Amino acid sequence: MEKVTMADVAKVAGVSKSTVSQYLNKRYEYMGEKTKLKIEEAIEELGYQPNFIARSLKQKRTSMVGIIVANITHFFSTEISRAIEDFCHTHDLHAIFCNADDDPEKEKNYIEMLRAKQVDGLIIFPTGQNNDLYKKMMSQGYPVVFVDRKVENLDVFSVITDxxxxxxxxxxxxxxxxxxxxxxxxxxxxxxxxxxxxxxxxxxxxxxxxxxxxxxxxxxxxxxxxxxxxxxxxxxxxxxxxxxxxxxxxxxxxxxxxxxxxxxxxxxxxxxxxxxxxxxxxxxxxxxxxQPAAEMGKKAAELLFQQINKEDTPPEVFVFPSRIV
Amino acid sequence: MEKVTMADVAKVAGVSKSTVSQYLNKRYEYMGEKTKLKIEEAIEELGYQPNFIARSLKQKRTSMVGIIVANITHFFSTEISRAIEDFCHTHDLHAIFCNADDDPEKEKNYIEMLRAKQVDGLIIFPTGQNNDLYKKMMSQGYPVVFVDRKVENLDVFSVITDxxxxxxxxxxxxxxxxxxxxxxxxxxxxxxxxxxxxxxxxxxxxxxxxxxxxxxxxxxxxxxxxxxxxxxxxxxxxxxxxxxxxxxxxxxxxxxxxxxxxxxxxxxxxxxxxxxxxxxxxxxxxxxxxQPAAEMGKKAAELLFQQINKEDTPPEVFVFPSRIV
DNA sequence: AGGTTTAGATAAATCGGTTTACTAAATCGG
DNA sequence: CCGATTTAGTAAACCGATTTATCTAAACCT
The missing domain is CATH 3.40.50.2300 (Response regulator)
Structure with a gap:
C-alpha cells in the first residue's frame, strides 16, 4: 500500500524529522531556502502524505466535529447539516455526520464513539433521553450545541425555533x-x-x-x-x-x-x-x-466553533422565528 | 477537561498498561478473575474512555469509511447514504459523510483529507474530473467504490443503475x-x-x-x-x-x-x-x-467492506434496475 | 529433585507525527 | 577579537494506545 513517513522524507532530504515537521507546519522563521527546497522535492518525489492521526494524537485536536442528526432523511435536518458543513469548511473543520434515528441507545453510542475518536465538539439533535450523558459532557466543559430540540434543566447552547x-x-x-x-x-x-x-x-x-x-x-x-x-x-x-x-x-x-x-x-x-x-x-x-434552517445551522456551527476556541460565554438559547408560507 | 489514560487505570488497578489493554481487547485467555475485576473497577472509578486515535495510530486502521456525496440535499443521495450507514453500523464501521457539491476541487480536497485521516476506504459519487487521483488510489490498492456514476477507463467497483x-x-x-x-x-x-x-x-x-x-x-x-x-x-x-x-x-x-x-x-x-x-x-x-437506492447503498457498502478485509476479487460494475412508477 | 509446561502479567518497542530544549555556526557591536 | 545574539537545525521526549518478546511463579511429570 503506502508507507511513506516523515522519517523517509527527512532521510531523502538529508535533514531531520523535526525540520520536515516545521516545514509542513509552515514555521519558516528559521529555515534556509535550500532546505525548504530539498524538503519540497523529497515530498514530491516520494509522494508523501502526512498522517493526520499521528498529528492528532500529539496535538489533542482532530479538527473534526461530530453532528448527530435525529433523522438524516428529514429534509430540515439535511438543510441544517448543509449549513453546518459550509461553515466548517470555511473554518478548516471537518464534519462527521451520524444518524441516531431518534433512538437514545444509538445516540449514546454515537456520542461515545465520536468522543473516543476525539472530535473537538458535537452538534446534536437530541433525543432528550440521555440526560446523564449530556450532564457529564457539560460538566467536563466539552463543546456541545443542541439543535432543534431543547432539553430541560440543562445549561447548554441551543438553537431552536419558536x-x-x-x-x-x-x-x-x-x-x-x-x-x-x-x-x-x-x-x-x-x-x-x-x-x-x-x-x-x-x-x-x-x-x-x-x-x-x-x-x-x-x-x-x-x-x-x-x-x-x-x-x-x-x-x-x-x-x-x-x-x-x-x-x-x-x-x-x-x-x-x-x-x-x-x-x-x-x-x-x-x-x-x-x-x-x-x-x-x-x-x-x-x-x-x-424554519430558517440555513441560519440555524450556521449559528449552531458558530457556537460550537466559539466553544472549541475557548471563548468563554455562558450557554444561551437562540430562538429563530419560523415563517408561514 | 479529561485526561484519564490507560496508564492511570493501570496504576489504580495495580497492574500494567499491557494488562489493561488486553482486558479492553477482550483477550481473556490468560487473565485472572481478580485482575479482571480490579481493572473493571478502576475503569469505572476513573470514568476511563479509551482514546481511539491512539489505537488507530498503532493499528493502522480507523474503522472509519468516508462517503463523498455529490449533493447532500439530493434525496437519492441521502437514501443511499442511509443504507450505507446502516450497513456500516452493523459491521462496526463508522461513516463520515462529505459533500463535494459536484465540484472536482472540493472532491479532491475531501479525498485527500479523508485519506490523511486514514479512513479505511471510500465510497464516492464521482465528479469524474479527478482521473489522476482516482488512478493513484486504484494503483495503491486503496479500497474504493464508485456509486451512481461510472468513470471510463478505470478498473473500479461501481454501483449504478441502468x-x-x-x-x-x-x-x-x-x-x-x-x-x-x-x-x-x-x-x-x-x-x-x-x-x-x-x-x-x-x-x-x-x-x-x-x-x-x-x-x-x-x-x-x-x-x-x-x-x-x-x-x-x-x-x-x-x-x-x-x-x-x-x-x-x-x-x-x-x-x-x-x-x-x-x-x-x-x-x-x-x-x-x-x-x-x-x-x-x-x-x-x-x-x-x-432507483433502488437502499439496495444500491447496501451493495456499495458491502463491496467496500470486502475490499477492506482483503477479499481479493477483481473490480466489477453492478447495474441495478430502475422501475417506472 | 530437576526439568518442563502453563497461567498470568509485564517491560519495552512501536505507530508517525509535534514540540521542547539544546547545540553549532554565523553575525554583530564595540 | 571577544562575548552576545541571531539563525538554522537536531535529538529526544511525548501523545496513548497495541503488541511482542520476556519473565516469574506455580503446577505438573517422571
Whole structure:
C-alpha cells in the first residue's frame, strides 16, 4: 500500500524529522531556502502524505466535529447539516455526520464513539433521553450545541425555533378564516418541538375562545396514524382544518387523504410544520411553516466553533422565528 | 477537561498498561478473575474512555469509511447514504459523510483529507474530473467504490443503475401513448447518468422511427434552464411530453410550468428520472423512474467492506434496475 | 529433585507525527 | 577579537494506545 513517513522524507532530504515537521507546519522563521527546497522535492518525489492521526494524537485536536442528526432523511435536518458543513469548511473543520434515528441507545453510542475518536465538539439533535450523558459532557466543559430540540434543566447552547408561537399564529390564522374544528396530528410527544407545537395549538384555540376537543388531537406513531385518522374522520363533526406537526405526519396524512379521496382546500384546510422540498410545486393550497434552517445551522456551527476556541460565554438559547408560507 | 489514560487505570488497578489493554481487547485467555475485576473497577472509578486515535495510530486502521456525496440535499443521495450507514453500523464501521457539491476541487480536497485521516476506504459519487487521483488510489490498492456514476477507463467497483435502459423504456411507454413531440431536459452532460439517459431517450425515438429533433433536447444548468424552457415552449410545435433527467431539472421545470400555468396531464405529460420524497402525494399524473437506492447503498457498502478485509476479487460494475412508477 | 509446561502479567518497542530544549555556526557591536 | 545574539537545525521526549518478546511463579511429570 503506502508507507511513506516523515522519517523517509527527512532521510531523502538529508535533514531531520523535526525540520520536515516545521516545514509542513509552515514555521519558516528559521529555515534556509535550500532546505525548504530539498524538503519540497523529497515530498514530491516520494509522494508523501502526512498522517493526520499521528498529528492528532500529539496535538489533542482532530479538527473534526461530530453532528448527530435525529433523522438524516428529514429534509430540515439535511438543510441544517448543509449549513453546518459550509461553515466548517470555511473554518478548516471537518464534519462527521451520524444518524441516531431518534433512538437514545444509538445516540449514546454515537456520542461515545465520536468522543473516543476525539472530535473537538458535537452538534446534536437530541433525543432528550440521555440526560446523564449530556450532564457529564457539560460538566467536563466539552463543546456541545443542541439543535432543534431543547432539553430541560440543562445549561447548554441551543438553537431552536419558536415552535409554540409559530404554531399559534398559524392556527389563529386558520381560525380567522372561519374554521372551528381544527385537528392537530402529532407523533408521540417525546421531544420539545412536538410538545411546544401542541401548546401553541391549544393556546390559539383558547385565545379564540374555542374549546379544546381532545378527539381532535391525535398523538400516534406513524404506523398507527392511519387507524387514528380513520377514527378522526368518522366523527359526526369532522374537522375542517388539520395541523400536521411535522413532515412525517404530513406524509401519513397525505396518504390517508389521497386514499379517502378527501380534497384539500374545499373539504379540508391543511397546515404543515416543516420545510418540504417540493412544497411550491404542490398545487394544493397547503400552508407550510418554514424554519430558517440555513441560519440555524450556521449559528449552531458558530457556537460550537466559539466553544472549541475557548471563548468563554455562558450557554444561551437562540430562538429563530419560523415563517408561514 | 479529561485526561484519564490507560496508564492511570493501570496504576489504580495495580497492574500494567499491557494488562489493561488486553482486558479492553477482550483477550481473556490468560487473565485472572481478580485482575479482571480490579481493572473493571478502576475503569469505572476513573470514568476511563479509551482514546481511539491512539489505537488507530498503532493499528493502522480507523474503522472509519468516508462517503463523498455529490449533493447532500439530493434525496437519492441521502437514501443511499442511509443504507450505507446502516450497513456500516452493523459491521462496526463508522461513516463520515462529505459533500463535494459536484465540484472536482472540493472532491479532491475531501479525498485527500479523508485519506490523511486514514479512513479505511471510500465510497464516492464521482465528479469524474479527478482521473489522476482516482488512478493513484486504484494503483495503491486503496479500497474504493464508485456509486451512481461510472468513470471510463478505470478498473473500479461501481454501483449504478441502468440509466439508458430505464429511460428508453419510459420514453417508449410515452410513445405508445401516442406522443411524438417529446422533450428531454438535462443539466450539462458532465457525468455518465445524464449522458446515458440522453442516449436512452435517443434510442427509444430511433427505435420508434421518430426523428430526433435537437430543439427538443435542452442541456442547461439550473439557472439557465428557465430561459431555455421559455424557448422550448415558444416553438410552433410544442412538445406534448417532457422527460426531466433528474430531480433538480424536475424542480426547475415544475416551477416554470406553474408560472406559465401549463397543466400537467392534459397539456403536457411529464416523466422524471429520480426518487422524489413526496411523489406519491402529488395528484398530478407524473411518471417517476425510481432507483433502488437502499439496495444500491447496501451493495456499495458491502463491496467496500470486502475490499477492506482483503477479499481479493477483481473490480466489477453492478447495474441495478430502475422501475417506472 | 530437576526439568518442563502453563497461567498470568509485564517491560519495552512501536505507530508517525509535534514540540521542547539544546547545540553549532554565523553575525554583530564595540 | 571577544562575548552576545541571531539563525538554522537536531535529538529526544511525548501523545496513548497495541503488541511482542520476556519473565516469574506455580503446577505438573517422571
Amino acid at each position: 415552535n409554540a408561537y409559530a404554531t399559534s399564529m398559524a392556527v389563529q390564522h386558520v381560525i380567522e378564516k372561519g374554521h372551528r374544528n381544527i385537528a392537530f396530528v402529532v407523533q408521540p410527544l417525546k421531544v420539545s418541538p412536538r410538545i411546544d407545537r401542541l401548546a401553541g395549538y391549544k393556546k390559539a384555540l383558547t385565545d379564540a375562545g374555542i374549546e379544546i376537543n381532545s378527539d381532535y388531537i391525535i398523538e400516534a406513531s406513524i404506523p398507527d396514524m392511519k387507524n387514528k385518522l380513520e377514527q378522526l374522520f368518522s366523527l359526526e363533526v369532522k374537522p375542517t382544518a388539520l395541523f400536521a406537526a411535522n413532515d412525517r405526519v404530513f406524509m401519513a396524512v397525505g396518504e390517508f387523504l389521497k386514499e379517502k379521496g378527501i380534497k384539500l382546500g374545499k373539504e379540508l384546510e391543511l397546515i404543515v410544520f416543516d420545510n418540504i422540498p417540493f412544497s411550491h410545486l404542490l398545487d394544493s393550497p397547503i400552508s407550510f411553516i418554514e | 440509466n439508458a435502459y430505464a429511460t428508453s423504456m419510459a420514453v417508449q411507454h410515452v410513445i405508445e401513448k401516442g406522443h411524438r413531440n417529446i422533450a428531454f431536459v438535462v443539466q450539462p452532460l458532465k457525468v455518465s447518468p445524464r449522458i446515458d439517459r440522453l442516449a436512452g431517450y435517443k434510442k427509444a425515438l430511433t427505435d420508434a422511427g421518430i426523428e430526433i429533433n435537437s430543439d427538443y433536447i435542452i442541456e442547461a444548468s439550473i439557472p439557465d434552464m428557465k430561459n431555455k424552457l421559455e424557448q422550448l415552449f415558444s416553438l410552433e410545435v410544442k412538445p406534448t411530453a417532457l422527460f426531466a433527467a433528474n430531480d433538480r431539472v424536475f424542480m426547475a421545470v415544475g416551477e416554470f410550468l406553474k408560472e406559465k400555468g401549463i397543466k400537467l396531464g392534459k397539456e403536457l405529460e411529464l416523466i422524471v428520472f429520480d426518487n422524489i420524497p413526496f411523489s406519491h402525494l402529488l395528484d398530478s399524473p407524473i411518471s417517476f423512474i425510481e
